[in-house]
Every structure is written in structure tokens, then in C-alpha cells.
Amino acid sequence: MFENLSERLSGVFDRLTKQGALSEDDVxxxxxxxxxxxxxxxxxxxxxxxxxxxxxEKATGQAVTKxxxxxxxxxxxxxxxxVHVLKGDGEPDDLKIDNAPAPILMVGLQGSGKTTTTGKLxxxxxxxxxxxxxxxxxxxxxxxxxxxxxxxxxQIGVDTLPIVAGESAVQIAKRAKQQATLGGYDVYMLDTAxxxxxxxxxxxxxxxxxNAVNPRETLLVVDGLTGQVAVEVAEEFDGKIGISGVVLTRxxxxxxxxxxxxxxAVTGKPIKFVGLGEKxxxxxxxxxxxxxxxxxx
Ligand code: GDP
Numbered sequence: 001m002f003e004n005l006s007e008r009l010s011g012v013f014d015r016l017t018k019q020g021a022l023s024e025d026d027v028x029x030x031x032x033x034x035x036x037x038x039x040x041x042x043x044x045x046x047x048x049x050x051x052x053x054x055x056x057e058k059a060t061g062q063a064v065t066k067x068x069x070x071x072x073x074x075x076x077x078x079x080x081x082x083v084h085v086l087k088g089d090g091e092p093d094d095l096k097i098d099n100a101p102a103p104i105l106m107v108g109l110q111g112s113g114k115t116t117t118t119g120k121l122x123x124x125x126x127x128x129x130x131x132x133x134x135x136x137x138x139x140x141x142x143x144x145x146x147x148x149x150x151x152x153x154x155q156i157g158v159d160t161l162p163i164v165a166g167e168s169a170v171q172i173a174k175r176a177k178q179q180a181t182l183g184g185y186d187v188y189m190l191d192t193a194x195x196x197x198x199x200x201x202x203x204x205x206x207x208x209x210x211n212a213v214n215p216r217e218t219l220l221v222v223d224g225l226t227g228q229v230a231v232e233v234a235e236e237f238d239g240k241i242g243i244s245g246v247v248l249t250r251x252x253x254x255x256x257x258x259x260x261x262x263x264x265a266v267t268g269k270p271i272k273f274v275g276l277g278e279k280x281x282x283x284x285x286x287x288x289x290x291x292x293x294x295x296x297x
Pocket of ligand 1: 110249253
């Protein structure tokens, strides 16, 4: 039977004699379980190692509270440390979109859920923040992708930039900026082209667009189910383009949320939103507590 981490830790301690404080051995036994659970949740090895070390320092010698069992106590320490890492330095998760029209650049690999997330976020900005949003697809390689964004726009009642054949990505970005300014939009979102793998041409194009519009937010959309790959993609995009935050998609899937922990620990960038399905309202603000609970099981 599958046991989650909370149960496993409680089990470890229930087998041990109760003492006044958590002994080093008790903690060691528990930490082995924590490490395995983190790796099973797709947290990368170095991140899991650092995490276990931090928990060890906090747990060793801590007095056992009468009201909770040692197992529960370690679970709480692990939970608090997960939230601590996921939260980072308490950077605000809201978007910097004050000076209208504020450009938001959406970047990521093809299939990560970038176009869907662009629509979801536009809808959210419109409905929750009352913003007037314009969306533009810069995917000059895939007319179907441009069409996809236009269809989403109609569906959610958000304007999209009219499609003009033959323009470069930078030209489209500039036209979006112009239209956003003239049309009194608060935000314009640029859905850049993605490729199956990171390559020079893709990066150069995104960089040119970035230089042309100077985005207020550059959000990297990554598939939360890809674990370690998602973290590598984030490092690559951040190194070349500079990202302001991450959106983890497919968090409605089977993954345990480990990618979130690695992402935060390795890149230091805030996870701003999580995608929880294909529907246009399946986007939520990132909540460290929830992901911590999910990793713990
Ligand atoms: P893009 O190539 O990065 O623009 O990817 P798309 O936005 O076209 O998304 C690819 C597929 O993933 C589509 O079928 C989306 O409906 C689906 N998708 C996007 N985000 C999520 C999510 O958070 N959860 C699930 N289950 N599916 C998603």
C-alpha cells in the first residue's frame, strides 16, 4: 500500500521509544524517509540534499512537544521548511503592470501550455483586476498557433491583435505596443513562438522582442510534470533572456509538485501561477502551502 510521507514519518517515530527530545538517530532515520520522498516527488538530488540538511539542523535537539508525537513534529518541521523554500524571500507574487500599457512577455517551449496560459492570465487580469488586455501571437512559424490565440480571445472576451501575414516577431510586437497605446489598453501580452528544444534562433528572437518592448514581466511557462527538465529550461531562459517569474502548468496531473521546489531553489525566481487544467479558469496564484502539502502527501 502506498504510504505518504506524513504517514511514513509518523510510523518511523512510533516504532521508537519516546524521549524528551528528538535524538540524532531518530532524526537521521526520519530524514532518510524525507530524502526518498523528495526524490520520488521529482525534486532534484542536490536540492533534496540541501533541504534535508536544513531540516536536520532544525530538528536535532528540538524538545518534543507533549501535544504532538515526534513524528508529527518532524512532519511540521519538514512542512515549514518546504514552505520557506517555496516562498523564497517573500517576493510579491502579483504582476508589475502599473504603467499602462504594460507589456507581458510569455516565453517557453512549444507544448508547455504557453498559449493556453496567455489566455488564462488575460482572463484573470480582466476579471480579477479589471484590466483592459490585448493579446498578440508572435508565432510566425505556426499560423495555427496564431489562430488558436484568436479563438481563445473570442472565447474569453479579450481582444487580440489582428493577424498580418509576413511580419517578423519584432514587427508584431511593435504593432501590439502601438495598438495598446492608441487603444488605451492596460496590458498587452506577447505570446512568443516556442520550439521543441531550446535553440539559438529561438533565443535570439525572444531577445530581440524583449529589447523592442522592454517587458514589465517576462513569464516562463513550463510543464510542471517534466521535473528536472523544467528546471533546466528555466535556467537557460533566465540566463539568456532574464525571466521575472514562472508559471508551472499541468499541476492537475500526477506529479507530486517536486518541480516547484527545485525550480525555486535552483533559479531563485518566484513561481507566480500554477495551471490546473485545460479550461480558461484553471489558473491559480501559487500557494506554497498547497504545494508543500502535496509533496508531503
Ligand atoms: P504551447 O505550445 O506552449 O502554446 O501549448 P498550448 O497552450 O497549446 O498547450 C498544449 C496543451 O496543453 C493543450 O492541449 C492545453 O489544453 C494543455 N494544457 C495547458 N495548460 C494545461 C494545464 O495546466 N493542465 C492541463 N491538464 N493541460 C494543460
